[in-house]
Amino acid sequence: MGGYGDVQLLRDDGKRLDGRALDELRPVTVEAGVLPAADGSARVTHGLNVAVVAVYGPMEAHPRKIQRQDRAVIDVRYNMAPFSTSDRIRPGFNRRSREISKVTAEALESVVLVERFPRSKIRVEIEILAAEAGTRCVGITAAAVALADAGIPMRDLIVGVASGKIEDTVVLDLDKAEDNYGQADLPVGILPNTGEVAFLQMDGDLSPDEFNLAMEYNFKAAGEIHDIMVEALQRRYEGGEA
Amino acid sequence: MVDLVPTLLRQELSRLADADQRLDGRSRWGSRDVTLETDCLYNAEGSAKVTIGGTIVYAGVKFELRTPWPDRPAQGSLMCGAELRPVAGRKYEPGPPSPQSIELGRVVDRGIRESGCIDMAELCIVPGEKVWGVMIDLHVLSDQGNIFDACGLAAIAALRTAVVPAERFDVGEDHTLSVNGTPIMASFTRVGGRYVLDASEEEELGGDERIHITLGDKGHLHSLQKGLKGVFTPAEFAEIFEVAQTRCVELRKLVAEQEAN
Numbered sequence: 001m002g003g004y005g006d007v008q009l010l011r012d013d014g015k016r017l018d019g020r021a022l023d024e025l026r027p028v029t030v031e032a033g034v035l036p037a038a039d040g041s042a043r044v045t046h047g048l049n050v051a052v053v054a055v056y057g058p059m060e061a062h063p064r065k066i067q068r069q070d071r072a073v074i075d076v077r078y079n080m081a082p083f084s085t086s087d088r089i090r091p092g093f094n095r096r097s098r099e100i101s102k103v104t105a106e107a108l109e110s111v112v113l114v115e116r117f118p119r120s121k122i123r124v125e126i127e128i129l130a131a132e133a134g135t136r137c138v139g140i141t142a143a144a145v146a147l148a149d150a151g152i153p154m155r156d157l158i159v160g161v162a163s164g165k166i167e168d169t170v171v172l173d174l175d176k177a178e179d180n181y182g183q184a185d186l187p188v189g190i191l192p193n194t195g196e197v198a199f200l201q202m203d204g205d206l207s208p209d210e211f212n213l214a215m216e217y218n219f220k221a222a223g224e225i226h227d228i229m230v231e232a233l234q235r236r237y238e239g240g241e242a
Numbered sequence: 243m244v245d246l247v248p249t250l251l252r253q254e255l256s257r258l259a260d261a262d263q264r265l266d267g268r269s270r271w272g273s274r275d276v277t278l279e280t281d282c283l284y285n286a287e288g289s290a291k292v293t294i295g296g297t298i299v300y301a302g303v304k305f306e307l308r309t310p311w312p313d314r315p316a317q318g319s320l321m322c323g324a325e326l327r328p329v330a331g332r333k334y335e336p337g338p339p340s341p342q343s344i345e346l347g348r349v350v351d352r353g354i355r356e357s358g359c360i361d362m363a364e365l366c367i368v369p370g371e372k373v374w375g376v377m378i379d380l381h382v383l384s385d386q387g388n389i390f391d392a393c394g395l396a397a398i399a400a401l402r403t404a405v406v407p408a409e410r411f412d413v414g415e416d417h418t419l420s421v422n423g424t425p426i427m428a429s430f431t432r433v434g435g436r437y438v439l440d441a442s443e444e445e446e447l448g449g450d451e452r453i454h455i456t457l458g459d460k461g462h463l464h465s466l467q468k469g470l471k472g473v474f475t476p477a478e479f480a481e482i483f484e485v486a487q488t489r490c491v492e493l494r495k496l497v498a499e500q501e502a503n
Contacts, residue, residue, distance in 0.1 A: 036386050037296060037443075050283070054384075082379040083302025084283075084286075084302075088304035088306060091325055123328060127329050132284065
């Protein structure tokens with residue numbers, strides 16, 4: 001986390017700088033089936049974040065050494081476009097994107113019914129086009145919708161969401177200023193139907209009570225985002241309202 | 243991954259060419275629908291999204307402060323790069339920039355640079371010390387054919403909406419980047435033995451060489467490129483050059499309409 005304390009992030013009326021309540025999400029929109037070349041795809045906007053995900057497969061896994069006899073491997077690439085941040089990012093993988101790709105792949109492997117597709121590979125390409133804090137969560141949400149759009153069976157639609165701490169107060173869904181000047185960030189990937197957690201990271205400083213409250217916020221928000229994801233898939237496949 | 247070109251596809255394309263037809267029913271010089279959206283990326287200083295049929299491309303413009311090249315102390319710089327990441331299609335794989343993506347970025351770069359639409363001297367802040375570097379990044383999200391034209395259009399449209407973020411770098415007030423001209427690319431692919439405009443993914447798969455022509459506002463040539471294996475005759479070039487003139491005028495109009503909105 002960035003610097004502490006010297007930047008005011010909560011208003012005198014107890015709300016946040018952008019007017020949100022402590023447990024309020026930024027606006028979320030979800031659209032399924034946005035990339036004609038992909039087998040499944042989705043676009044998710046979350047606040048000013050924009051993530052687009054393409055799913056390819058299941059396909060033959062090569063090189064052969066990555067094949068698993070009893071299940072599919074999930075190959076995730078999380079990538080920030082060079083123009084997605086305030087300062088341009090040099091194209092290509094860096095340590096941060098490699099780590100996020102790895103833990104995201106492991107989260108998705110816990111959700112996709114990988115044992116249905118032995119020896120195959122499912123490619124999940126997460127492209128962040130605009131970043132405003134919380135991109136790994138937006139990527140996970142978009143990946144879940146894209147996998148569903150590709151017709152790949154899953155135990156649940158995994159939802160990426162984060163809570164954190166600003167000015168010693170637990171809040172849901174940090175924006176950029178709150179992320180830069182806050183005290184903690186707790187991004188998770190939640191399976192709303194089963195109540196399980198498949199993705200977990202955290203940095204900063206949280207007391208056990210603060211952690212419990214942050215998780216409570218995350219579970220509540222995951223339910224809200226899950227509804228939006230389901231609606232998007234219904235719009236695409238049922239051609240009507242939810 | 244090696245493209246497996248079905249012999250049947252080549253035969254079919256050849257048969258269609260003899261009857262002056264195309265797979266999707268277009269005429270030889272017909273284009274798929276082209277859409278252009280600008281100012282669509284929140285962190286980019288200029289941005290554009292272009293779709294041509296099922297092809298989707300984004301361009302984002304970023305600025306950075308840098309020291310000028312020693313031989314051009316009073317000039318800024320322009321760089322256009324393209325990424326063909328695995329998101330764009332089944333055939334793309336992760337790894338260092340492929341020769342295809344480097345070619346794509348450089349062909350678009352030349353068209354813009356050589357048209358002279360950006361005055362490099364205007365990008366100078368303190369001669370010998372501080373100049374603007376303008377970076378155009380092209381991001382292909384879905385390749386269903388003719389990514390060159392999509393990238394060329396996205397790049398110039400994004401550039402024309404760019405705002406120089408001088409305040410953020412503490413070197414004056416934000417101002418729009420001055421861009422004098424709208425260079426436009428038109429690409430042709432040999433399919434079934436003859437050239438067609440705006441080849442689809444299947445036509446590229448079963449086709450041969452391609453030619454990219456970038457024209458400025460006055461119809462002058464600013465960049466040419468022949469890609470892939472194949473040869474052409476001057477008569478063939480004369481024919482597509484004429485089509486390119488019309489095509490570029492149409493796409494330039496699309497940019498102007500978008501700006502007027």
